[in-house]
Amino acid sequence: MEAHFITGTGTDIGKTWLACALLRHWLAEGRRPAALKPVLSGFDPLQPQASDAGALLAALGREVSSAELDAIAPWRFAASLSPDMAAAREGRRIDFVELVDFSRRAVAAPQRPLLIEGVGGVMAPLDETHTVRDWIVASGLPCVLVTGSYLGSLSHALTALEALARVMRSGIPGDGAGVAAIAVNETPGSTVALDATLEALSRHVAGIPLVAIARDSPQAGVARLAGLLCPEAV
Numbered sequence: 720m721e722a723h724f725i726t727g728t729g730t731d732i733g734k735t736w737l738a739c740a741l742l743r744h745w746l747a748e749g750r751r752p753a754a755l756k757p758v759l760s761g762f763d764p765l766q767p768q769a770s771d772a773g774a775l776l777a778a779l780g781r782e783v784s785s786a787e788l789d790a791i792a793p794w795r796f797a798a799s800l801s802p803d804m805a806a807a808r809e810g811r812r813i814d815f816v817e818l819v820d821f822s823r824r825a826v827a828a829p830q831r832p833l834l835i836e837g838v839g840g841v842m843a844p845l846d847e848t849h850t851v852r853d854w855i856v857a858s859g860l861p862c863v864l865v866t867g868s869y870l871g872s873l874s875h876a877l878t879a880l881e882a883l884a885r886v887m888r889s890g891i892p893g894d895g896a897g898v899a900a901i902a903v904n905e906t907p908g909s910t911v912a913l914d915a916t917l918e919a920l921s922r923h924v925a926g927i928p929l930v931a932i933a934r935d936s937p938q939a940g941v942a943r944l945a946g947l948l949c950p951e952a953v
């Protein structure tokens with residue numbers, strides 16, 4: 720469907736970096752991709768270009784203006800906290816129905832490929848009752864799970880997949896569309912080698928493509944993932 724939700728095992732794992740790399744790859748192929756980062760915490764209005772939304776807009780070659788930020792990241796909060804806490808700091812809350820409507824409008828629009836970056840990890844709370852997982856399912860999009868290669872990342876990746884599998888493979892109509900790919904973004908300085916992480920993960924994950932993103936030569940992994948998510952020729 721050429722529209723995907725980018726989630727991860729946690730914050731700072733490389734969702735935005737990878738989304739930007741995919742957007743640049745598709746632009747270089749002559750496509751006209753789109754990206755959203757609907758919920759943003761830790762947003763500094765004096766440095767919008769340093770935010771995830773700023774990075775995505777720059778990758779798309781769009782201006783980092785208030786109008787563009789409103790278009791792709793309407794829920795912006797100052798505190799670097801989980802979205803529910805960051806919103807509460809400002810006496811606000813994220814209306815889950817509005818967030819899902821916003822995401823679905825982008826999915827219904829024709830522009831492809833489309834990436835929607837989540838916030839934090841799969842189970843990051845959005846309000847008192849909803850997490851990112853609920854948002855992924857409600858968006859109807861297949862997701863890309865970004866994980867790392869640090870010691871402990873295998874458990875984090877498998878835990879995230881288990882959480883997703885619980886809601887995505889129940890057979891209930893309207894359930895999420897599954898996990899399209901797992902991107903293992905190499906953790907710098909890790910004691911665990913990237914290929915060893917992939918090999919170990921592959922023994923526990925059946926039927927989901929695993930893509931290695933090597934720090935010193937990321938392009939091969941980015942290109943493979945871009946092709947998996949958006950296979951048709953231009």
Ligand SMILES: Nc1ncnc2c1ncn2[C@@H]1O[C@H](COP(=O)(O)OP(=O)(O)OP(=O)(O)O)[C@@H](O)[C@H]1O
Pocket residue numbers: 727729730731732733734735736737771838839840904905932933934937
């Ligand atoms: N493969 C990579 N090569 C170089 N830098 C990377 C790579 N992956 C991540 N980074 C850097 O690591 C930091 C964290 O990555 P990023 O911001 O993409 O994480 P995130 O999962 O989007 O975090 P958040 O939860 O805040 O949205 C950033 O400074 C980013 O540029």
Ligand SMILES: [Mg+2]
Pocket residue numbers: 734735736771836
């Ligand atoms: Mg990000």
